[in-house]
Amino acid sequence: MENIRLIKSNLSGFVSKKELDDVAKPIRLIHDSLQKKQCPGCEYAGWLDLPSSFSSRLLRDIEATARRVRQEADVLLVLGIGGSYLGARATIDFLKPFFSEQRSDTKPLIYFAGQNLSADYLNDLLQVIKGKKVMVNVISKSGTTTETAVTFRIVRQYLDRIYGKKKAAEKIIATTDKSQGALRRLADEQGYKSFVIPDDIGGRFSVLTPVGLLPIAAAGINIRALLKGAADFERKGSKPDIKNNPAYAYAALRHVLYTKGKNIEILSAFHPSLHYVCEWWKQLFGESEGKDHKGVWPATANFTTDLHSLGQMIQDGRRNMFETFLTVKKESSLKVPAWKDNIDNLNYLAGKEVGFINSKAYEATAKAHFSGGVPNLTIEMPARTPYHLGQLFYFFERAVAMSGLLNGVNPFNQPGVEAYKKKMFKLLGKPRT
Ligand code: PA5
Secondary structure (H helix, E strand, C coil): CCCCEEEEEECCCCCCHHHHHHHHHHHHHHHHHHHCCCCCCHHHECCCCCHHHCCHHHHHHHHHHHHHHHHHCCEEEEECCHHHCHHHHHHHHHHCCCCHHHHCCCCCEEEEECCCCCHHHHHHHHHHHCCCCEEEEEEECCCCCHHHHHHHHHHHHHHHHHHCHHHHHHCEEEEECCCCCHHHHHHHHHCCEEEECCCCECHHHCCCCHHHHHHHHHCCCCHHHHHHHHHHHHHHHCCCCCCCCHHHHHHHHHHHHHHCCCCEEEEEECCHHHHHHHHHHHHHHHHHHCCCCCCCEEEEEECCHHHHCCHHHHHHCCCCEEEEEEEECCCCCCECCCCCCCCCCCHHHCCCEHHHHHHHHHHHHHHHHHHCCCCEEEEEECCCCHHHHHHHHHHHHHHHHHHHHHCCCCCCCCHHHHHHHHHHHHHHCCCCC
């Protein structure tokens, strides 16, 4: 099976061999402390060996629960936000067909909520589930996140009304802390089927725990292949040197570019299925690195779509950015037809694969942006499979841990997200507990 690849092609003049050699030394030291789980915040480094040590009992439980959801529900509502949302959304969007009609061929349809506070969104959701057999997976490690909790109240009221309290409880699956928080108390009191989010894994590193795996399995995706990809990459990601560990090579390159004033990274995806993978990446890197007034701003773009909007800014705007392209090598076959009259002058592409044209658009963009002063690298995924996405998830988790630690911050906490909550609670008149 082919592996994901880091291609370091458009960096010359921006990153030298000496600069990389210099950063390789601290990387070895940090690697040591990470492996021994002695780095700052390492009490949350449980994701490091999760893929290779995943409990087969838990895996069977997740699969059996997913089977029940697939048999009993037309719709699965997945309620969660941030790390309790993005991994499942990214995986399902990456691997399932694009259009809702194609997804509705196989039960259940998956709808996400709890990731915003919009009444319009929730009213539309309540409309769309009317008359359908509904199950709910509510996901919150703290069990107190406002967006998820408000949404769960509304959805629970709907279920109670439709099914009656007792039956409604059978339709709810809670994924939360093993012993703390309101959701755990509720799950135990009401007898919900529940899964535990491990103490030593933070939200944005939790895609390969029941947080991500249950909704992903309920969508009919092979979670064993996802875990296998991550486990295979775990072996690579456990190497201490940037020559043999592509995740550390990526961290090293980002670090050198950042220290030279490139403080924005654009993750530019050349496949529309990658949109939410980019959103997952944005949260992983933003929450992990943005501390102590430091960090690379994680921006994303969807190409070729955004070449017709952001492209101008990347080519010609302020030169404070670098770019990481995310590509998928193998696509399905579709050829451009020939036209007799050639009225659109496109016959030079007749017989060519659309995927081939997309690959040339990528190559051209990488070259153009480089010559415009935007250094870039590429992560190539061989194909749209759970196995390769598993590799990619682990690649980025390793890379961000190293990158944050290299920059002198704790990559595993997120003290900054509390500030808005405090002010919002004050405005809403939340009583002190
Ligand atoms: O990565 C994180 O820790 C956060 O994004 C959380 O996942 C997010 O805030 C949701 O938290 P919770 O799972 O406690 O509802």
